[in-house]
Amino acid sequence: GEILELKTTINTMVDQLGSFAAEVTRVAREVGSEGRLGGQAEVADVSGTWRRLTENVNELAANLTGQVRAIAEVTSAVARGDLTRTVAVEAPGEVGALKDNINSMVESLRATTRANEEQDWLKTHLARISGGIQGRRDLTTVARLIMREVPPLVHAQYGCFFLAQDGAQGAVGSERSEPAEGEGPAPELVAIASYGLPDDPASGPRRFRVGQSLVGQAAADHRVIVVDELPPGYAPVLTGTGSADPSALIVLPIVFEGQVLGALELASLRPFAPLHRDFLEQFTELLGVNVSSLTANARTDELLERSQLLTAELSARSGELQARQRELQRSNAELQDKAALLADRNRDIERKNHQIEQARQELEERAQELARASLYKSEFLANMSHELRTPLNSLLILAQLLAQNSEGNLTEKQADYAAVIHSAGSDLLQLINDILDLSKVEAGRMDVHPEPVSLQRVLDYVDVTFRPVADERGLEFTVSGAPSAGEGLVTDEARLRQVLRNLVSNALKFTRTGGVSLRVQPAGPQEVPDSLRGAGPVLAFRVIDTGIGIPPEQLESVFDAFQQGDSGADRAYGGTGLGLSISREVSRLLGGTITAESTMGRGSCFTLFLPEHDGRTQARSGPDTAGEEQDGPAPAVTFAAPVDDEGLRDRTVLLVDDDTRNVYALTEVLKSAGMQVLTADNGEAGIRLLAAHPEVDLVVMDLMMAGLDGYATTRAIRAMPRMAELPVVVVTAKAMPGDRTEALAAGASDYVVKPVAPDRLLTALRTWLAPR
Template identity: 50%
Template sequence: DTARPTRIAFGRTLVGQAARSRRTIMVNELPPGYLTISSGLGEVVPAALVLLPIVVEGQVLGVIELASVAAFSQINQDFLEMLMETIGVNVNTIVANARTDELLTESQRLTGELQARSAELQTQQEELQHSNAELEDKASLLAAQNRDIEAKNLQIEQARQELEARAQQLSLASKYKSEFLANMSHELRTPLNSLLILAQLLAQNPSRNLTPKQVEYAGIIHSAGSDLLQLINDILDLSKVEAGKMDVSPERVTLRQLIEYVEATFRPMTSQKGLEFTVVTAPGAPADLLTDDSRLRQVLRNLLSNAVKFTERGGVELAVEPAPDDEVPGGVVRGGPVVAFRVKDTGIGIPEQNLESIFGAFQQADGTTSRKYGGTGLGLSITREIAQLLGGAVTVDSTPDRGSTFTLYLPVARPDFEDLLALAPEHLPADASSDVLDRPAPVAELTGGHRRRPRRLLVVEERPRGLLTLVAESVVADLTHGRDDAGDRPPLDVITAVGAEEAAGALAAEPCHCVVLELGMPDDEASRFLRALRGDSALASVPVLVHSGHRADAAVAEDLRSRAAGGTLEFLAGLDELRERIALHLAAEEPGDVLSLVRPEEPPRPDPRAGQGPPVGRTVLVVDDDARNLFALSGILELHGFRVLHAENGRRGIEALVDHPEVALVLMDVMMPEMDGYTATAEIRRIPRYAELPIIAVTAKAMPGDREKSLASGASDYVTKPVDTKDLIACVRRWLPA
């Protein structure tokens, strides 16, 4: 009967109850129709029902349900109870046998699989044995290779140690070379300083007691000394190139002004030799370039000087033109147009085999002792290195006895230069501008033992946070970076003002230590600013640094000086100069309190210093161990009305300063026995009464850090050997106003 369940849960129905209770259940007097018993002949209704659980060892294996037409007697019940034990054993045996058959079948299956796997493992074992044999061979080979590698590593380690030793030797040699250059520069410049100063004094003939011939002799001596100075500078430039310490300061260079400089410099030279000199600017040549003005001029000077030097007849030509793309040599920084400066001459020419060697240091086309043309052979070597620093290249094309053409290829605007000038200072990484702009080291440590007011630098330019602000903030960052005694130093601030009125507000708010002024602002803003300065006598001592990107002509300079009303006014062409002057003025004495700047209602007040003469009779202390320098410097100063005291070293200089309180200014040589100028300057600054005393360091300008080291020791300003008479007197008067 498909309607009956095939599985019955324990406890459900009589069958489930018999299985749960493990006891026989007897039911008599079944209801009519509950169940029928059928046979082949008929059917009958049972009267009783018995349910017998099959229990073996406490486990229920099943339940047997029996029906009877008559009630089950006790004998029937006992028989069934006994029968259930036998049935239970048989059922258990049947179940066990079935399980055994299943296990046997499973065992046979597993045995087959095991045999198959054994065969596979046998095959794999054979393969593994073969692989092991191969690995043993490879291991032997690797062991041999390892022995070879160990031997090579030993050789490499020995070579590395040798390289380290050589690197240390090279570093030591470079240090000795730098020290040698610095010392030799000082030793050469010291006598050269005396020679040039005294020769210039003789050539000026202030006593009018020399004959014209003697004056000419003095001029020749001065000219020869200047040539020697140029040779020293070339050697120092070469050392910077070899050490990788020659930096560039990018700025906008106007082509017209560059050509005017070339004309003014070389036309007299070519006229003196009877040569034609032509400067040609081709159509399409850029109006300006983004490069280092001073380095570009140095390259053109070297190329044009050589052209004039090696040309006896004909002429020299400078052609400026756009460079075709297929002509630009490798190594030129691309990313924009390239300009070519071609220096052509009709001179002696260069043999083809020497076209490359002439760019080596101390190399010339004719290097014999009997050569007609002199020189050190440094110019072209320095020229090529500078060209590479500027992102360009120099090539040469020459035919003996017909002339040469040297071509300088320069990018009109290097992308990295443009990015540098376009970025605001706060967007620059800490070391970005140090790779491109030539920053001086920290300078001008003013010692004195007392805390000073904050020093504020005002930048007046056309746009907020422009190039001049970038330069000023980079100088301030260098001054404040890495100072261990920053707590004892006055803080430095840079304020940018756009136009004269905004500058007035900045100056009215707080005093400023120095002002940087952009000359090229529109609407005559620079002149308005200087007119405002003239209207306030309290601002007479505020230094004004005028940056024009080039040397202003005499008329413009005189006009602006007249507007400055006695204030310190300097014209600076390059960023490098501006950087140095900012550092110097931040190291100078504190200015007075600054009052309101712009007063449109008030007429300009006269300068209280107007009409006074030079500072005649002021006492200057010259500290130098070289008697020739003492004599020369004293001669210059006494000729201009100063009283001069002498000291032969730093210690004697301090003693002389203490003994003579009337000393108004000190000229301090930096290299002296017993106590050098750096130490002496620092010692003087530690004396409170001399914290503001002007001290001018006399440096050899040998290595990049010499001037900065002088200023960092506490010097107010510096002059370089050989000392130029005009520069020295101008510097002294700048610190000793009338």
């Protein structure tokens, strides 16, 4: 009945409770004791509360299983090195805190791992590239290697390696952007390798001074320059199918111990990552050490190469020394045998050394005597020139005035006597000039003044000077020049005239029948003397005569001073034998030379070979004045009476000279031109006369006077009021180098050497007297 049902119900409940307890105990044991997850309580034929309790237990076990398994999976993944996983299951309370701690731990491990990986990446690539650099000794090769490796590594699309170089194109270091005062220019940063850059001149210069452009500024400041927003069109990155504009630029200086060795410039289509920037900064520091080491290695290699060359030379010399040593060893035996002999000879040598020392002292004394003699010779020549020219001046002027016979009170024969006196005096003047020229040549004091020269003008001068002489002697005389000869001739025209004058005068002197000719043409390659090889175009001035000729054995001696081809030629033809000697020395001063060819009885040919361009020396100080009055030989002279000159008539001249003969002669010349003459025999008297006669238009001044000489008198005149512009023409017998310069420096307006021809003196005065 009902009790049975109750019994059955209670028994059923007891069974279900036992089953439920058993299952819950089992699940608890598996989870708590055995550590197995995923177990579920299985109670059959339950419903209601027991079913809900079973489901709650199973849900609790399932939640715990999911949480633990999620945590286990993440921790297992972390253990395997997978740091991408996180615990995503929902868990409250302590399990949730555990989940958060595990996730925080994973994130920390992930950041640490990422940092370690970045450091590993940095160190790996730094080591790899540094290893690639090791062992290389050429900077250009290293720069190209860096440009191949670094830009792709930091995702750069172009790059450029700049090396600091000095003016000699060698690698250098610089600590400043500008050179200090007095030093050379600052080093330049020169691109020696690139990545992705086109070889296009339009892309801009690849060479910068330190401090110029961003590259130079980064080098000057020793700091990295980063530009993250580049303007469009800046250094586009080119590919085979198109182009793109980079957006980020970085410039890094390469520095070692404060010295800039170079710079790197990189550009990218996207901003540079911090990792890449760290890599570049560390790399440039490392690169500074490598570049410095490579530079030092290059210098070491250079020194090593020099050392090897020296070693080879030393080795070769060592071999020679060894060979000599063997020879010396062979010679030692002989030397030992001769030692006794040498001991005896040493005594003889000592005696001879004593004699040599005495001779040396005597030579030194002789040298001092020669130096004194040379000084005395120069002083003697200067004094001789002055003492001879002073009487010659009055002699030639008065002889010319007598020969002119302007008053008609002389017979024709008397006028001829005067002309002969003038001609003899002119010959004496030429002799004085020749002696002075020879003295200056021997002393090395003759100057040349190269300038463009008209060859035609020189030829015309020779023709006008010597044609009257040739006509008087009944000789044929021709002067000719090749059409293209001498168009660019640069030489000293006065010296060239002097040489040609001596050669032609010499040819006319030794020619009685036939003729004399001067021919000028370019010298052929085969005839140019060896001394002028490589001197450029050379002109040949040939003076050909049909005279007596010169014996072959005397062709060279005729160029010696005071020598002529025939020992009796000086008596038969006259002359001193100085002309050819002076001509050869002058030709050498002009950069040329003179050669001679001759056949006895048929004539001679003297050839002056002269370079068209004499660029060896510039004009030097101390112009030569000797000989400037005598431009040709002294033939029979024809004199014309002086012509009254409107420019000179009634002009007042003050003549200051202490030689009464010169005063007389010059006064007659000046009066013959219609001039008023005041005379003073010393400088003081001249100054007083000038102060008392303000109407004086010009002063003719001698230099060698007792008391106040011409130099001091001229300086005193220049110091007088209103006398700064008064013409002062020096007429003097001082004809040594430097005399003219000294006179002009004292204030003289012009310088004329005695003896002076009357027409030349009047021409000089006319130059300085302005028309009224």
